[in-house]
Each structure stands twice: as C-alpha cells, then as structure tokens.
C-alpha cells in the first residue's frame with residue numbers, strides 16, 4: 001500500500017457538497033430527522049431527490065439539499081443485511097446503541113441516551129435531510145421538501161438552526177480551524193513518519209474510496225459486479241473488480257449539544273470575582289482562543305488565525321494543555337519537535353530524549369482530524385432574561401472512520417480526565433462532570449504558569465448537555481441512487 005500514487009481526478013459531481021463547502025453564505029439551515037413510513041415511497045423520493053453536489057456552481061444555488069442515512073434507515077428502506085454489514089461496526093451499532101460506547105463518549109448521567117429527545121429507542125432517525133438556503137429562501141424550500149417527503153416518511157424532529165452569524169452561543173468566533181483537504185491529490189500517499197504538523201489531510205481521511213493518512217483505503221462496503229449489474233456504482237480504485245458503495249461518501253456524526261449560556265457567564269463572573277478583564281482571560285484560557293478567535297500563542301499573525309502549533313509552548317503556559325482547541329487538535333506530528341538530523345531523531349525515537357518523552361504523551365494528530373459542519377440553534381442574540389429558548393450547537397462532523405476520528409477525539413481527548421498527563425479535569429467547555437466515570441471528580445481546569453504552581457479552577461459545573469445524537473452515512477450521489485433502487489427490487493445479493 002505504501003507507494004500508491006493515484007492520479008484519477010476526484011468526482012466532484014458525485015460527492016455531496018457539504019464535504020467541500022460549509023455553505024456559510026447559506027445562513028438559514030434546518031435539519032429534518034425522518035423515519036421511513038412507506039418504504040416504496042421513501043425509496044422513490046431518494047432515487048430522484050435534488051441533492052446538491054460538490055461541483056463548483058456560479059452563482060451558488062439559492063437552496064441546497066443533502067441526504068444521509070443511518071444504519072436503521074438502510075434496514076428500514078429494505079437494503080439487504082449483507083450490504084449493511086459492509087459498513088463500520090460503530091455506524092451499525094449507532095451512537096446511543098451500546099453502554100460502553102456511551103461511557104467513552106461521556107454520554108452518561110444527564111447526557112445519557114435514555115434522556116435524549118431523539119436518537120435512542122423508538123426515536124432513532126432513519127434519514128437526515130440537511131437543508132440550507134440563502135437568506136429569505138428557507139420557508140418555501142422547507143415546505144416544498146417536506147411535501148415531497150410526506151408520502152414516504154414521518155418527521156421525527158425538525159432541528160432549526162439560528163442565524164447568529166459566526167459566533168457560537170458562548171460568544172466565541174467559530175469555524176476558524178478546519179483541515180485542508182487534498183482535493184488535487186498532490187500529497188504523496190505513504191505511511192512514512194511526518195515530522196511537522198500540517199493542516200493538509202489526505203482525501204481518504206474524509207472520503208471513503210481514497211487513500212488515507214496510513215496510505216491505505218479505509219474499510220467500506222465493496223460489492224461484486226453481480227450485485228451492481230447496471231454498473232450504477234463507481235469501481236474501487238484499489239480493487240477495480242469490485243463496486244465501491246463507499247466511494248465519494250463519508251460518515252456524518254450529528255449531536256445536539258445544549259449550551260447553558262447563562263451558567264457559563266455566571267461561572268466566569270464568580271471565578272473572576274467580578275473582574276471583567278479576568279473573566280475574559282478565563283474564557284479565552286478555557287477555549288484556547290479569545291472571543292474574536294486570536295489563539296493564545298502571541299507569535300500567531302492576526303492575518304492567519306490558524307498559523308500556529310504548540311511546539312513553542314510544551315508546558316501550556318500560554319495556551320493551557322486542557323483548553324478546548326488544544327484537546328480537540330493538539331497540532332503535533334508523529335514525533336515530538338526537536339533538532340533536525342539523524343542523531344536527535346534517533347534519540348527521540350528510542351526514548352532517550354527526556355523532553356521528547358514528555359511531549360510524546362498525545363498521539364499524532366493527523367489520524368484524528370474532524371471536518372466540522374455544525375450550526376448553532378436557539379437564541380439569535382446574547383443571553384437575556386426575555387429569551388429562555390434552549391440554545392446550543394447542532395454539532396456535525398464528517399470523517400471516513402467514526403471510531404478513529406469523532407469517537408477518539410470525543411473520548412480520548414475531550415472527555416478524558418487523563419489527557420496529556422492532566423488529572424481530575426476534562427474539557428472545560430464540554431466535559432461531563434458526572435462522577436463515577438472511573439476517576440473521581442472531574443470539575444477542575446488547570447492553567448500552568450511559567451513560574452510557580454499551576455493556577456487551578458475547581459467546581460466547574462457542566463455547561464453542555466447532550467440532547468440527541470446519531471451516526472449517519474452521507475453517500476456519494478450514485479451510491480444514494482443505488483441504495484434507493486436496491487431495496488426496491490428486494491434483491492438479496
């Protein structure tokens with residue numbers, strides 16, 4: 001696998017647009033969670049639904065529609081079990097379908113699936129329809145799509161998004177850091193060590209059917225040509241005698257995360273003793289950026305808020321080790337930073353370099369990147385006594401491997417009380433503070449200082465509660481049409 005240099009162009013017209021575009025200018029968004037009511041009618045709609053592709057369009061479309069399917073949805077549509085089994089085990093089992101997964105994700109206590117508004121038991125969504133619209137176009141668009149879906153589906157929930165601009169409900173600028181996808185396929189695909197952090201990711205980290213950062217192809221459902229007699233599906237790049245149901249598709253993770261904005265503001269106020277400057281410093285330390293997005297590493301140019309890594313701050317005296325963005329993307333490479341040359345490299349690799357050992361506690365970042373596509377919901381302005389609507393984030397991320405990407409980041413980094421050698425704390429913004437996760441109380445946040453003992457906040461309440469969640473497959477457009485006709489025929493490949 002290590003020396004493949006595939007040169008085939010990427011089929012943008014087969015990829016759903018969300019992979020390539022955040023649809024930022026489409027400031028109106030609504031996500032429909034549907035359950036199959038009449039499989040034949042549901043399949044008929046999926047076979048011709050006007051899905052927007054990743055191909056460039058000028059001017060951009062006024063409205064956009066994307067479709068993703070859960071494993072229960074595939075079954076409800078009549079997709080044969082043998083085909084469903086080709087997907088990853090976490091997708092098949094679902095986000096809320098296994099107590100050990102729930103524990104790892106922090107979905108216990110108030111976050112437990114049994115408490116969710118949707119995503120568990122009889123409230124498992126089958127199909128997710130993501131609607132985006134330029135300002136003023138959503139109402140008519142949503143009504144039209146819902147009318148089209150009515151024969152085949154019941155609506156489980158309508159996740160309306162707010163139009164609050166670039167700042168998420170706690171008041172931080174969001175959507176700054178995203179991995180850069182190698183659309184032109186220039187990056188050599190090999191599993192060699194990478195000595196420096198880079199933001200450029202192999203396509204196969206986010207799209208099935210392309211080489212990933214290991215230089216291999218992530219497992220996905222591959223079918224025999226007999227299972228695709230009309231050659232509706234692309235052929236697999238690595239195994240050309242197989243039809244690739246995964247190619248140009250991605251897994252989509254959706255979590256409804258309710259944010260206690262007032263609780264967050266009150267906590268900052270209390271911890272800072274009412275000092276407004278201190279309050280903002282604490283907020284920035286918890287996130288790892290100021291409210292306007294400036295990272296806490298002073299050498300970062302204001303013209304590129306993403307041009308930094310943490311190699312100059314190994315102890316976290318500038319950006320705390322446990323800050324949200326440092327946990328979510330530690331920006332390290334395969335080996336700790338150090339002097340160039342063979343001998344220093346050997347010392348780091350063989351564990352003779354004490355500083356490197358210290359820095360080597362966090363696994364390499366390039367295998368755990370997330371493409372975030374979430375939208376805020378609830379109140380449009382700052383928190384106030386007149387607006388008591390539940391507020392939060394419809395968190396969405398895309399990736400080719402749910403376990404290695406979303407679940408790893410959520411479980412081993414954000415929610416872990418042992419991340420990077422820390423003790424008794426998890427993500428200061430999102431952590432589940434419920435006791436009984438195997439490590440006692442996790443309500444602290446430490447901010448190391450250059451001199452003297454760490455500053456440590458304690459008694460942090462939980463600011464974010466999970467209200468729903470599910471795993472979906474965002475298929476390539478040809479794969480979507482294939483799946484729609486597959487159940488139709490009742491084929492048992």
Ligand code: HEM
Nearest residue numbers: 168172173174175176177257325328329370393409410464
């Ligand atoms: C209510 C929940 C959340 C809030 C309020 C929130 C807020 C933010 C903000 C303000 C940023 C900085 C802006 C940016 O770099 O784009 C950020 C970055 C990030 N967040 Fe979150 N986030 C939430 C949930 C999550 C979850 C559940 C994950 C993953 C499982 C996650 C992963 C990330 C990642 C990967 C980054 C980029 C880090 C970097 O590359 O520097 N976030 N988040």
